[in-house]
Amino acid sequence: MMKKYILLIVSGIIGMNVYAQQFNDYMEVSREVLKTEKKAIVAEVMQLTEAESAVFWPLYNEFQNKMYEVNTKRLNLIVDFAENFENMSEEKATEIINSSYSIDMELLKLEKSYAKKFTKILVPQKALRYLQAENKIGALIDAELALEIPLLESIED
DSSP states (O other): OHHHHHHHHHHHHHTOOSOHHHHHHHHHHHHHHHHHHHHHHHHHHHOOOHHHHHHHHHHHHHHHHHHHHHHHHHHHHHHHHHHHSTTOOHHHHHHHHHHHHHHHHHHHHHHHHHHHHHHHHSOHHHHHHHHHHHHHHHHHHHHHHHHHSOOOOOOOO
């Protein structure tokens, strides 16, 4: 089910022949559905006790909200790439490269800081299980993006 929503989001980015507001509305609805699906998967994977749930879900929600901010930057970068795909200048290509690494570093820093927080509220094995689930979901999203986002056409020197 989650894969279907990932494909919808990516298809919407690549085929951006809709008005900006319609696109933004579409993306927000798609992201909300994806968020709900992800939470259900995490709940199923984690099998938390009532006591664990009481401390896990508030931290999970906090983490997801911060990840949403970083992923919004990533989504905006993909949109920027799509908008400049046909006529990519050297300056825009350099900007996209630098922004991509900056977003990756920001996400890694965020994940590392929250990994510490999750290991403080859960036994390390359960924290690891959650981080593995988060990683696998992220890998699925990245794989879909890799399949759907075309390579930039070769340029003549």
